[in-house]
Amino acid sequence: MDGNDKKSLIVAAATELFSSKGVRNTTIGQIAKTAGIGKGTIYYYYSDKTEILLECYMNHIQITRRRAFERSSNEQDLLLKVMKFLHYISDEARQDPFVSTLVSEYREYRLPEINLCFKHSEEDAVGILSKLIEKGMDQDHLEKVPLPLTAFLLVRMMLAYNLDYEKNEKSDEEFLSLLKRLFS
Incomplete structure (x- = not known):
C-alpha cells in the first residue's frame, strides 16, 4: 500500500467519524483504528487533527x-x-x-x-x-x-x-x- 492509499484511508475514516461523532468526540486513535492503520502512520502524514479535518472537509x-x-x-x-x-x-x-x-x-x-x-x-x-x-x-x-x-x-x-x-x-x-x- 502506497502513501496515497494510506492518506485516502485516513481521510475516509476521519470523514466518517467527523460526520457521525463530530470533531470534539473524534480522536486520532479512533481515526487510526477505523482506517486500519497505526496511530504513528497518521502522524507521518498529518501533524494534528485540525490538519486532517481541513483536508477531509x-x-x-x-x-x-x-x-x-x-x-x-x-x-x-x-x-x-x-x-x-x-x-x-x-x-x-x-x-x-x-x-x-x-x-x-x-x-x-x-x-x-x-x-x-x-x-x-x-x-x-x-x-x-x-x-x-x-x-x-x-x-x-x-x-x-x-x-x-x-x-x-x-x-x-x-x-x-x-x-x-x-x-x-x-x-x-x-x-x-x-x-x-x-x-x-
Missing part, C-alpha cells in the same frame, strides 16, 4: 460542489447558474450530513478548527464564483465588476438571504432580478 466540499456544477452545466442563463451555485453553497449547511454536523458542532462549541474549515470553504466558493463571473464578463454577458470582492459579497449575501430573509413564492425570482440589475 475541503476534499468533501470540492467533490460535492463539482457535482453541483456538473448538474447545472447545461444551464444557458449565466446569472441563473450563478444563483443556483449560490443556493447550493448556502444549502450545504442544512442538507449535507458532513457539513451540517460541523455547523451544529460549531454553533455549540465555536471550535477554531471548524471555523478554519468554513473560512477555506468560503474562499473556495469565492474562487469558483469569481471564475464564473469572469467568464461571463469575458464573453460580454455581464458588466465588469471588481473580482473577487463581488463574488465574496454574493456568497455572504446568499447566506444571509437563505438564513435570515423571510421568503415568499417570488423571492427567488426577485433575487435573480437583483443579480441581473447588478450585472447589467
Whole structure:
C-alpha cells in the first residue's frame, strides 16, 4: 500500500467519524483504528487533527460542489447558474450530513478548527464564483465588476438571504432580478 492509499484511508475514516461523532468526540486513535492503520502512520502524514479535518472537509466540499456544477452545466442563463451555485453553497449547511454536523458542532462549541474549515470553504466558493463571473464578463454577458470582492459579497449575501430573509413564492425570482440589475 502506497502513501496515497494510506492518506485516502485516513481521510475516509476521519470523514466518517467527523460526520457521525463530530470533531470534539473524534480522536486520532479512533481515526487510526477505523482506517486500519497505526496511530504513528497518521502522524507521518498529518501533524494534528485540525490538519486532517481541513483536508477531509475541503476534499468533501470540492467533490460535492463539482457535482453541483456538473448538474447545472447545461444551464444557458449565466446569472441563473450563478444563483443556483449560490443556493447550493448556502444549502450545504442544512442538507449535507458532513457539513451540517460541523455547523451544529460549531454553533455549540465555536471550535477554531471548524471555523478554519468554513473560512477555506468560503474562499473556495469565492474562487469558483469569481471564475464564473469572469467568464461571463469575458464573453460580454455581464458588466465588469471588481473580482473577487463581488463574488465574496454574493456568497455572504446568499447566506444571509437563505438564513435570515423571510421568503415568499417570488423571492427567488426577485433575487435573480437583483443579480441581473447588478450585472447589467
